[in-house]
Amino acid sequence: MSATFAGKRVAITGAAGGIGQTLCRLFGGEGAFIVALDKSDKVLGLVESLAAEGIAAKAAVVDIGSAEAVAAAFASSGDIDILVNNAGYSHHPTLAQTDPAAWQSEMNGNLGGAHACAHAVLPGMVSRHSGSIVNVGSVNALHALGDPAYSAAKAGMIALTKALAMEYGRYGIRANIVLPGTVRSPLWDERAKKDPKVLETLQRWYPLGRIVDPIEVARVVAFLASDAASAVTGAAIPVDCGLTAGNIVMSRELTLEDF
Template sequence: MSGTFAGKRVAITGAAGGIGQTLCRLFGGEGATILALDKSDKVLALADELAADGIPARAAVVDISSAEAVAGAFAELGEVDILVNNAGYSSHPTMASTDPAGWQSDMHGNLGGAYACTHAVLPGMVARRSGAIVNVGSVNALYALGDPAYSAAKAGMIAMTKAIAMEYGRYGIRANIVLPGTVRTPLWEQRAAKDPKVLETLQRWYPLGRIVEPAEVARVVAFLASDAASAVTGAAIPVDCGLTAGNIVMSRELTIEDF
């Protein structure tokens, strides 16, 4: 099979979600064997769909907040050439609504889960002297945008990414992180169905005047995982339609020029 990732085994967490499914199809379309992980059993149907489309795929139902479950899943799935730590969630939108148990849950489900998956695949990558890890963070790691536990976890993922790049570069292993802004996933489509103006409100804050599409995140992840980015490691790259470039709403209100 030809393609950018021919012969590569690509593990993708959160595979059943909007970005996750897009990642599976992008990597699979470029020749990769997909190892799809998700806490939802929908990932099993996804693997069947990929296989029906000619993409070799295996699936594991696993809650990545459990290091033991993660270790077992990767032991069963086998070697991993590329790991995409895509899984994540937030269930506590404010600090006031976050109790200690909630804080720990969001931290384990994001930062802890990404660490557990990384820990599981690194020995094999070290032995083969090659590998790529791409973490999917969030612009929340850079700004206070709500969801404080989730945001803290994503900020921690930046630090973890840089630590991996520093320590494991000598083994030919690269680690990078993408920081998406608001992405048009089913979750946001559901919110838009309830409040048709929610996306219009969000788009005001993005210099490109729109939110991010899942494929736009997936393409940057694929670039970072590919040989085209062979000298890129330890990078944190926003994929956010310009959100982190500056405060466009404030700029428009303060400037005399109407742009």
């Protein structure tokens, strides 16, 4: 087993989701102790599965939208060396469907939650003069792709990441953010059952001709959290199969070429 993160305590929010579970297994497989946080009690079963795989972990059922709950969860989780702010959600695909309460809920559950978690771990990182925070954002932070409240929150996470990098770099703390495109998950599998061509439609927009696998996001997160990225901080890195490189569908139509 690789020991890239041996002795490290890694907190991962949204741990019970597709990317979250992959993150837990990747970091845990490289020697880290995992603090798995999720608002779903499915995280309890996840930790049991991790233990069966030889990965040391503890679970915390917590809604990161509550700063008080976050503070309590981290108070009993020990010193955190690496924080991965992976949790996020969207339930309102258009502005017309987003009333002020919905807007506030999604801003708080995404951006507010990331801040609450960072706020909880920073004092310990400062005292140890080391630490890494990796936020999981979205390509929605860069382009209007629907889900406006979620997108605004993810854009805010880029600003939060840069602020963390600027203010806490002198303490040896690094902060970076990855911006996934469409990630293969049970959600898309369910949508494919209703519309078998949904992934085919999506893939037209991606230069690599496919969507992202959770492990591809996890690998970039792990790189940014590792000593291999010791000089990287304040970076926003798309993990999107080329989606943000340009509009390939428009390019094909303008040039009348199938490239």
